[in-house]
Amino acid sequence: MNTQQTLDGTDAQILLALSAEPRATVVALAERLGLSRNTVQARLAKMERSSALGAFERRITPGALGYPLTAFVTARVDQHRLAEVSGALAGIAEVVEVFGLSGDTDLLVRVVAADAEDLYRVAGRILDIPGIERTSTALAMRELVPHRLTPLLRRADTGGHRRPHPGNP
Amino acid sequence: MNTQQTLDGTDAQILLALSAEPRATVVALAERLGLSRNTVQARLAKMERSSALGAFERRITPGALGYPLTAFVTARVDQHRLAEVSGALAGIAEVVEVFGLSGDTDLLVRVVAADAEDLYRVAGRILDIPGIERTSTALAMRELVPHRLTPLLRRADTGGHRRPHPGNP
DNA sequence: CCCGGATTGAGCATTGTGCTCAACTTCGCG
């Protein structure tokens, strides 16, 4: 029994309502969902505690900060120096997110930049990190599907007469 | 005039404080930053209006929803059918984010999945989309640098040339 | 020099919050 991770349908409902109206107050959510104010408060508090809710920064658009360019740098790395490389990447402010990948490229680095020249500079800093063997930079020209979790939330919502995982309450 | 994008240093300060304490009230922020409550309220309202603040869903951890696996699917696409492909991708719930890239791969698709088999199924659905010519799936094995904007916020904070915060609560 | 925009302090009615409590339902498990 993994009581740990998974949010149940009610949690999904709350998050869904919050997605539609981020500034909604707890009472408003409770009223909209037909739940008690106390319940919504308790569940929200639990989610905040259990790190189901991430950092606030996720909600900030880099473009508004003066970094309208997004690029993905894939890199091959000397695996023995992975920790070292990871630390160096974390030291670059324009590096927004780094994943260790399976497959032919080891690293996926998401970076933002103020302009093309800035991006060139950042890419250079990454390539200069000891342990990084080869990089390839791809500019994100368009955000075809903006970041979203709503479809998954809707699916987890009890509203669907669906029982995706039988046996789990 | 440049009413568009860029947030100024004070905005960055507010966002920074909010990053440290997402649930902080407006009055608490104003007090911490030594600004008037009215000012903080006005600036926050403006940011919400100007889409500098993204959707709430960005703050939800997919893992908590029952999708612990993240993968990146790169794809080559028939450019004439890009819109069609984009729409089809948007129809897949597990597709969390899609970028159009420059370079040798046209698309970067970020997907989540419940388990390996689920991921296989999702990858199959993507490959089946008419207009998609070739895909390559890389599993995100580790999040080496979790999504963060704090370093950029700190840099944007009031001009940028400031002594390091001596004692921040 | 004057104007528009941003900032500030003040005030006020309304609303939400954090918290506690006791009753009640729903499960899991012995």
Added chain:
DNA sequence: CGCGAAGTTGAGCACAATGCTCAATCCGGG
């Protein structure tokens, strides 16, 4: 079968925050 743990609910209460408006400053640019 029934006990107990956990979740939900409604109620209530003191306090704080919100949304809003107003008038008085600042501040930079034309």
